Amino acid sequence: MIVVHHSLTISEFEYSISFARSSGPGGQNINKVNSKATLRWAFEKSASVSEDVKKRLRRRHSNKINVEGELILSCQTERTAGRNAANCREALRILILASLQAPKKRIPTKPKRSATLRRLDDKIRAAVRKNRRRISGDD
Numbered sequence: 001m002i003v004v005h006h007s008l009t010i011s012e013f014e015y016s017i018s019f020a021r022s023s024g025p026g027g028q029n030i031n032k033v034n035s036k037a038t039l040r041w042a043f044e045k046s047a048s049v050s051e052d053v054k055k056r057l058r059r060r061h062s063n064k065i066n067v068e069g070e071l072i073l074s075c076q077t078e079r080t081a082g083r084n085a086a087n088c089r090e091a092l093r094i095l096i097l098a099s100l101q102a103p104k105k106r107i108p109t110k111p112k113r114s115a116t117l118r119r120l121d122d123k124i125r126a127a128v129r130k131n132r133r134r135i136s137g138d139d
Contacts, residue, residue, distance in 0.1 A: 002015075002089050002092060002093050003093075004093050004096045004097055004100075005097065005100065008048060008049065008096070008100070009048065010041070010046070010048050010092070010093075010096070011048065014041060014042070014046050014048065015039055015040060015041040015042075015092070016039070016040050017037055017038065017039050017040075017085050017088060018037075018038050018040070019034040019035065019036060019037055019038070019081050019084075019085075020034055020036045020038065021033075021034055021035075021036060022034075022035045022036035022076040022084075023036075023076060033081070034081060035076065035078070035079060035080055035081045035084055036074060036075070036076040036081075036084060037074065037075050037076070037081060037084035037085040037087070037088045038072065038073070038074040038088070039072070039073045039074070039075075039085075039088035039089065039091075039092060040070045040071070040072055041070060041071045041073075041092060042068070042069060042070050042071075043057060043069070043070075043071050044069040045069075049096065052102070053096065053099045053100060056099040056102075056103075057071065057095065057096070057099050060098075060099065061095060071092070071095075073088050073091050073092055073095075074088070075087040075088045075091065
């Protein structure tokens with residue numbers, strides 16, 4: 001079971017972990033031991049998370065979601081399968097925790113009047129400076 005928040009847990013029946021040969025560290029065991037962990041979680045069917053969280057997960061992590069609607073995470077940084085599986089569970093917990101918080105709504109602002117006047121003054125000064133660089137035709 002993954003405890004995401006005090007009120008949110010993901011049951012171990014909702015996700016599956018499979019193991020494969022890793023390209024990461026492993027020494028002589030690299031060609032013999034399946035240490036890469038791949039976690040698959042069908043979050044669309046999950047009753048643990050709300051629709052808002054599912055929508056944020058879809059939007060933020062669309063590159064980690066396959067056609068069947070499964071969120072796929074893989075970890076291969078450690079030498080053992082157990083540690084890589086624990087890293088996958090922790091990564092899933094962090095993704096869900098980040099998706100629990102609704103993004104802040106942007107409040108559009110207008111530039112202050114003094115900033116607008118300063119910008120226009122700078123434009124006038126630049127135009128005058130460029131006009132002074134011109135060669136006059138009175139020669």
